[in-house]
Structure formats: C-alpha cells, structure tokens
Amino acid sequence: xxxxxxxxxxxxxxxxxxxxxxxxxxxxxxxxxxxxxxxxxxxxxxxxxxxxxxxxxxxxxxxxxxxxxxxxxxxxxxxxxxxxxxxxxxxxxxxxxxxxxxxxxxxxxxxxxxxxxxxxxxxxxxxxxxxxxxxxxxxxxxxx
Numbered sequence: 383x384x385x386x387x388x389x390x391x392x393x394x395x396x397x398x399x400x401x402x403x404x405x406x407x408x409x410x411x412x413x414x415x416x417x418x419x420x421x422x423x424x425x426x427x428x429x430x431x432x433x434x435x436x437x438x439x440x441x442x443x444x445x446x447x448x449x450x451x452x453x454x455x456x457x458x459x460x461x462x463x464x465x466x467x468x469x470x471x472x473x474x475x476x477x478x479x480x481x482x483x484x485x486x487x488x489x490x491x492x493x494x495x496x497x498x499x500x501x502x503x504x505x506x507x508x509x510x511x512x513x514x515x516x517x518x519x520x521x522x523x524x525x526x
Contacts, residue, residue, distance in 0.1 A: 390474045393445040394455050395514055397507075398467040400438045410489075416463070417487045424484040429454050432480050432521055435489035436507040440464055443521065445478050471514045479522055486525050499524070 417433065424430065429446035444454050459467060480486060490503045502524050509517040 388476055389447065390476060391445045391478055392448045392451040393443065393471070393473050393475050393479070394451060394469070395441075395443050395471040395510070395518065396455075396458070396467055396469050397442075397510055398440045398464040400435070400440060401463050401465045412463070413487075413489070417485055420485045422484075424454065427454065430478055430480045430483050430485075432483055432486040432488070432525060434503060434506060434521065434524075435487075436503045437490065439507055441506060441510055441517070441521075443480065443518065445475070445480065470510055479518060480525070483525065488524060 413435065420433075424444075424446075427446065427450035429444055429450050431442060431444040434441040442458070444451055444458075446454075488499070488503065490500045502520060506517050506520045506524070509520060
C-alpha cells in the first residue's frame with residue numbers, strides 16, 4: 383500500500399427548509415452565525431463543503447473523513463432551525479469537490495441583484511431533485 387494513496391472522503395448532499403422563527407424567515411444574522419460556527423468546527427474537523435440558500439431552501443454538501451462528516455451531519459439533522467431535511471445523496475469519493483472551503487456560503491437574497499447568480503441558484507435547486515451530479519457540478523462552477 384502506497385503512502386501517497388488518497389484517503390476516501392464521505393460526501394453528503396441534502397436539502398431542507400429554513401424554519402421560521404417568530405413567523406419570520408431565519409434572519410441573515412442567524413445564518414451568518416451558523417456559517418461562522420460551522421466554519422470553525424469544520425476547519426478543526428477537516429470537513430469541507432458549501433451551503434446554498436435559495437429563498438427558504440437550504441442545499442448543502444459536506445465532505446471529509448467518515449467519522450467527522452457523519453458527526454457533522456448528525457448535528458445538522460438535530461438542528462431545529464430547519465425542517466423537512468431530505469438526504470439527496472451520500473457517497474464515498476476519491477477526492478473533495480470543495481477542498482478550499484471549510485464552509486462556502488451563497489444566498490440569493492443576500493447578494494446584490496445579480497441575475498446570473500440567482501438563475502444558477504434556482505437551477506441548482508431544481509437539478510438537485512432529479513440530477514444530483516449535475517447540481518454538484520453547478521455548485522462547483524458557482525464558487526469558481
């Protein structure tokens with residue numbers, strides 16, 4: 383066995399709905415706090431990924447070694463700030479799709495009105511239901 387062999391990574395793709403707080407959508411500040419905490423923890427656990435918010439829908443990919451990635455997903459599943467979580471895909475891969483991001487975050491409602499980004503986010507949200515591989519590729523190009 384070669385010392386140069388890459389360690390397989392577990393990749394999890396899911397979607398969920400933002401859970402309203404006091405009859406309003408999850409605030410931008412609350413989401414920023416979630417992302418900041420996730421970045422710190424993911425950096426320590428060597429978990430990478432991306433979180434997209436399209437209107438009230440979250441689409442997230444997390445990837446890393448099996449133990450830390452499963453633990454991160456378990457925390458996500460137990461988080462009451464969102465609901466209707468659907469596991470879209472869970473797979474083992476030979477490489478990371480988002481190696482540079484402890485947690486990239488893109489939201490359609492926080493960016494200046496850039497039609498192209500909003501169109502890409504909507505396209506990803508639609509593709510995730512029927513073509514997860516295509517959605518993952520589009521997520522990569524969005525961050526390039």
